Amino acid sequence: MHIPDGFIAPQMYLPLYGLAAGLWAYGAKRVARELDEATLPWLAALTAASFALSFIALPLPGGTSAHVTGVGLLAASFGIWNAFMAASMVFAIQALLFGDGGVTTLPLNALAMGFAGALAARGLYLALRRWPIVALFAAGWIGLCLPSLLIALALGAQPLIAHDAAGAPLYFPFGWSVTLPALLIPHALLGLGEGALTVLGGRLIERLRLRYRND
Amino acid sequence: MTEPGKLAAYLIILLAASWLTSPAWLAAGLGAVLMLSGLDAGRLLRRALLATAAFSGTVSLAYMAYYWWQTRSLPLDWLLTVNLRVLLMALLTFLFIARVDLFQALAFSRRLSFLLVLAVSQSLGLKRTLEEFRLGLQSRCPRPAGLRARYRAAAHAAAWLLDRALANAHESAQAMQSRGVFR
Numbered sequence: 001m002h003i004p005d006g007f008i009a010p011q012m013y014l015p016l017y018g019l020a021a022g023l024w025a026y027g028a029k030r031v032a033r034e035l036d037e038a039t040l041p042w043l044a045a046l047t048a049a050s051f052a053l054s055f056i057a058l059p060l061p062g063g064t065s066a067h068v069t070g071v072g073l074l075a076a077s078f079g080i081w082n083a084f085m086a087a088s089m090v091f092a093i094q095a096l097l098f099g100d101g102g103v104t105t106l107p108l109n110a111l112a113m114g115f116a117g118a119l120a121a122r123g124l125y126l127a128l129r130r131w132p133i134v135a136l137f138a139a140g141w142i143g144l145c146l147p148s149l150l151i152a153l154a155l156g157a158q159p160l161i162a163h164d165a166a167g168a169p170l171y172f173p174f175g176w177s178v179t180l181p182a183l184l185i186p187h188a189l190l191g192l193g194e195g196a197l198t199v200l201g202g203r204l205i206e207r208l209r210l211r212y213r214n215d
Numbered sequence: 216m217t218e219p220g221k222l223a224a225y226l227i228i229l230l231a232a233s234w235l236t237s238p239a240w241l242a243a244g245l246g247a248v249l250m251l252s253g254l255d256a257g258r259l260l261r262r263a264l265l266a267t268a269a270f271s272g273t274v275s276l277a278y279m280a281y282y283w284w285q286t287r288s289l290p291l292d293w294l295l296t297v298n299l300r301v302l303l304m305a306l307l308t309f310l311f312i313a314r315v316d317l318f319q320a321l322a323f324s325r326r327l328s329f330l331l332v333l334a335v336s337q338s339l340g341l342k343r344t345l346e347e348f349r350l351g352l353q354s355r356c357p358r359p360a361g362l363r364a365r366y367r368a369a370a371h372a373a374a375w376l377l378d379r380a381l382a383n384a385h386e387s388a389q390a391m392q393s394r395g396v397f398r
Contacts (some may be wrong), residue, residue, distance in 0.1 A: 005308070006265040006301035007274070010233050044333030045384035051334070052341035052376050068373070089334055097335065098316055099266050099308045103226070106232050170236050173278045173293060197373055204374050208381045 002094070003109075005102030007172045009162035012154065013104045020107035023115060024088060024114035027081045046086040046197055050074055052092060068194060072143025073201045076125040087114030100153075112150040120146045133199055141191035142196025144170075148187035152179040218319035225311040232304050238292070243300035248306050255313060264306035272302050337383050341376055348372050 055072035074083035088110040094100040101109065121143035128135035157177035159169040174182075216224065221307070235241050249256045275294055282290040321327050352360055352368045 003271065004270055004301050005229065006297060007270075010230070013233075034285065044330055045337060045380045047330075048337035048341055048383065049332040049380035050381075052345055053343050053373065055342055068369075089330070090338075093331075093335060093338065095308070097312065099305065099312055101264065102304065103229055103308065106302070132231060142288040162234070168290070170293075170296065172274070173282075173290075173297075174239060174274075178281075186289065197370065200370055201373055201377055204377055205321035205381070208378055 002101035003105045003151075005104045007158070008105050008108060008154070009158055009171045010104075011161050012157065013107060016107035016111060020110050021117075023084065023111070027085045027088075030046075030081050031085055039163040046078060046082055046129075050083075050086045051090045054090070068197055069113060069117070069144055069147075070201075071113050071117040071147070072121040072125075072140035072194060073136075073198045073205075075121040075143060076139040076202055077199065077205045080115075080118045080122045084110070084114040085105070085120035087118070095157060108151065108154050112147040112154070116150055117143045117147040132203075136199040136202040137195035139202075140195035143198070144191040144194045145184070145187050148183045149180075152176070152183040155179045157181075219321075219323055221311070222317075222320040225307065229304060229307055232300065232307065235300060235303075235316060236296055238299055241296065241303055245299060245306065247302045248303060248310060252306070252313075253309050255310075255325070259306055259309045262309050263302055266273075267301050267305045271298055299386055309344045333387060337380070341379060344379070345376065350373070360390040376379055 050070050053068045053073075071083055071087055074086060078086075088106075091101060091106050091109045093112070095103050095106055121139040124142050125135045125139040128138055153174045153176065156173035156174065156179035159175050162170045164170060232241075232244060235244065249260065252259050277297060278293065279289055282288070316372075318328060318331060321331055348368065348371075352364070356364065
């Protein structure tokens with residue numbers, strides 16, 4: 001479920017835009033250095049894959065389902081900056097072309113999921129790479145759980161940073177005592193499914209890369 | 216107004232709307248955007264309501280219950296302010312989507328336009344096929360598919376998706392190379 005515009009206070013999203021803009025500029029520079037006939041379609045395809053992955057439902061007992069983010073998979077397989085730029089493009093496309101999510105929540109999503117999630121996933125993947133299956137699973141799990149922690153912290157901070165004279169919240173109303181368990185517990189469990197899919201996806205990507213390299 | 220100008224205007228108005236905390240100003244803003252939407256007002260309002268209902272509804276109901284439990288009253292000011300703000304900002308976005316060509320708005324950067332066109336066209340193609348996979352699974356199961364079947368379907372869909380994405384990258388690279396796009 002995406003956070004729509006109107007729940008995150010400008011006191012938070014404006015500094016986050018500043019931080020995200022710096023990282024986007026640096027990421028674009030890194031990608032642009034190699035942005036040519038080979039890398040531009042590659043980034044576009046990663047963006048499309050990341051976008052479409054979010055439509056794959058991860059079945060849960062009881063007939064419900066959750067959706068894959070694919071950040072851990074992208075970071076483990078293609079690196080932090082590719083994952084960050086692709087995920088940011090996806091959030092921008094979802095917000096500006098489909099009205100899904102918000103423009104003011106874009107930097108929070110991009111930093112939490114695209115950057116911190118990708119950074120942690122890539123770091124854990126590299127640290128555990130001697131055991132490839134464990135490394136991919138851990139990358140998928142942390143790629144989902146760390147962003148949920150950061151988003152819970154950001155949402156829970158809203159009543160503290162934006163309230164009226166009487167102390168009543170003006171944006172998202174719940175504090176950390178609600179947001180942390182509400183987001184962390186389900187995501188810790190959903191992370192198991194994301195981890196399993198990251199193992200399958202990561203191994204498949206390795207095989208496909210070899211095939212396309214040899215073509 | 217040019218398309219990049221409209222994009223800038225949309226972002227400025229959205230920023231201003233996000234600062235509003237008075238229900239009267241938010242309602243006035245909502246009225247103004249509905250008037251600007253003209254004949255599309257009803258359709259855009261419905262889309263905005265549908266896009267925000269799940270999150271806003273969940274948070275509003277949970278906060279109403281929490282507030283009632285604490286004070287035996289309802290947080291009417293909060294409900295009005297936040298829901299009007301969320302609706303106003305969503306409506307602005309849907310009006311922008313309906314009236315502005317994002318591809319034209321980003322035309323100031325050739326590479327950004329290329330990236331957007333490639334990413335969006337591939338995204339829509341992949342999304343359509345995933346929907347066909349979902350319908351395919353549904354049509355082949357006389358009863359709702361079990362957990363195991365749905366996991367297998369999700370895994371196969373993800374495998375197909377990654378294969379298609381890498382193939383698309385490979386094909387687009389060859390196509391751009393053969394047409395000398397970056398020369």
